[in-house]
């Protein structure tokens with residue numbers, strides 16, 4: 001009981017929650033990050049190191065790292081692991097040839113001691129493409145059902161439209177006993193924030209990110225920039241308690 005209270009105090013206190021977005025190059029990680037942040041598609045170029053976005057919602061701070069997936073960069077992923085609570089693994093569902101490599105990377109991550117307490121959300125991205133693998137195919141190939149020591153969820157999505165991204169938490173959260181659904185969180189936060197957000201605030205807050213998303217950049221985003229993102233992140237935290 002004491003442990004639970006301590007955890008809840010952590011969530012609603014000033015603690016920072018760390019999320020890392022990993023996956024092979026061209027999977028759609030950066031597209032997902034900025035889809036989450038701005039609800040819009042940005043033109044991306046391969047990420048050379050990482051993109052970091054800090055989001056503050058109420059008293060809850062989130063640090064989201066989008067890490068470059070090129071072969072030479074995979075070996076640097078572990079330098080981002082410390083204190084990570086949530087791993088978002090993005091997969092290009094059309095990239096059959098490299099699913100084996102993704103599986104290796106996934107199990108290496110799960111075995112890493114810095115990630116022992118992390119939850120894993122897998123986005124089977126590019127579901128809009130005709131030749132994409134289904135989430136069932138990907139789950140089977142990755143033998144996800146064998147993962148017992150980390151909470152995980154897989155979701156098909158399309159980063160360019162945002163489809164599948166926002167509803168993800170709903171099914172994830174529903175598997176937790178008392179966790180609110182993403183829709184409930186979104187509705188609550190959205191209706192509360194709607195009254196506070198000036199009309200073009202979102203563009204103003206995030207404009208700097210649109211020009212070029214590559215290499216390393218660190219932006220501090222206002223929580224009001226995307227209430228849906230806040231709802232998703234808060235939902236993740238509650239689910240993880």
Ligand SMILES: Nc1nc2c(ncn2[C@@H]2O[C@H](COP(=O)(O)OP(=O)(O)OP(=O)(O)O)[C@@H](O)[C@H]2O)c(=O)[nH]1
Pocket residue numbers: 023024025026027028029030031032044045046047048067068069070090125126127128129157158159160161
């Ligand atoms: N059709 C389609 N294209 C997508 C989707 N998501 C991303 N893309 C495209 O895939 C390409 C790579 O996307 P990025 O977000 O840059 O990929 P990344 O995982 O960040 O790649 P690295 O930074 O090199 O690790 C871009 O041209 C995106 O527009 C999707 O859901 N559907």
Ligand SMILES: [Mg+2]
Pocket residue numbers: 029030031044045046047066067068069
């Ligand atoms: Mg990238």
